[in-house]
Amino acid sequence: MHPRAGQTKKRTRIQAKNEAKILEAALDIFATFGFRGTTIDQIAQKAEMSKPNLLYYFRRKEDIYISVLERTLDEWLTPLTELDPDGDPIEEIGKYTSLKLKMSQNDPTASRLFANEILHGAPMIEHVLKGSLKNLVDEKAAVIHHWVKAGKLTKVDPYHLIFMIWATTQHYADFKIQMRAILGDDVDQPDYYEKAGQTISTVFFEGIKPR
């Protein structure tokens, strides 16, 4: 029987293994070439199986894509959920920024996957953006707003601050090729990200205006 036919049916060992293999391969390919730029054959080749066999597990290309997006999304949102309202504002934002930067360093494909999707109008995950993402951001923006009101942060708009953090950190995943063109292979060494983190921290906390 087809593995997707019944959702309640128990998953086979082979099924679990192959689905994982496909999704892992697909993440890489989709992140590099986007949805339309990716062919099923590419994924199949990377997952070391024939195209019809891959289509035995996922009926349509779109199904693979959505699965990959969903699977990556949780991991992607987690850091923001950990922003603690009761913690020290500077420390909390520092931790969050640093964590996001680390994710750009260690798993740039996830960032690129979303960048692609959003650039193309987010046709597949618009409802997620307007749903759980919006809710989460609204919640954390309120936390930051509270910190500002309490005088624990300079007066800034919480939403734009969050956007700035996303922008600066994800830039290190999405635009790494541009950085490599400018700085050469230094960008592949760990101390590159250390320097990035230092600069980001300094600018975010102190600003560039000397005192």
Added chain:
Amino acid sequence: MHPRAGQTKKRTRIQAKNEAKILEAALDIFATFGFRGTTIDQIAQKAEMSKPNLLYYFRRKEDIYISVLERTLDEWLTPLTELDPDGDPIEEIGKYTSLKLKMSQNDPTASRLFANEILHGAPMIEHVLKGSLKNLVDEKAAVIHHWVKAGKLTKVDPYHLIFMIWATTQHYADFKIQMRAILGDDVDQPDYYEKAGQTISTVFFEGIKPR
């Protein structure tokens, strides 16, 4: 005779008009769907001409794409060239940031076009990135380095500072759909960008740590 056959040949009135029409249409489509996601038919339709007629002016899809990239690139690099070594550092960086943000507001397609190209590995413009872009950035990074040495800026790495400015400002073009999902239609109003500019300025100049 084919218009592309002889480069030195004078361009017809019709030729100039249609080429411009094509490139304008192509910018929009390529920025939205990327290179592979774009079909010649889409561009032809938007430019209000038949596909074979479009191919009369540009032999291959790639030719259109490269033309669009080249045409947009100059405009894209101009602001950085205007960073004046003899000006006041804070003022110069402020002007640059504000100009880039305005460009994201008024011509987001250009930003998205490059974001797409770079995300996909910059296959068409790698040589430009390693050439004129690298040179320009090296030059301006030296200027910033000088400012830092002179104590006119907080101690930050010039390259990472430039990357931060790119990231934050271009984010408002590339990720506008995500912002709209979170903030609604406010993002289409002018005071949205004003608020963005204020927040960016505050963070960049003062930092978020209250004093």
Added chain:
DNA sequence: CGTTAATTTGACCAAATGGTCAGAAATTTA
């Protein structure tokens, strides 16, 4: 006006690609 050159189009082709299907091979289960 009439000739020449530029422009436009419909019809068409070949390759790429998403997806199907009948049946072979392998695995599980009784």
Added chain:
DNA sequence: TAAATTTCTGACCATTTGGTCAAATTAACG
């Protein structure tokens, strides 16, 4: 081991799409 079920594959199909071409139409020019 034998039947039942799952997994896998080669061959195949339909559509999309980049690109060609001969011929028709229009514009330019002497």
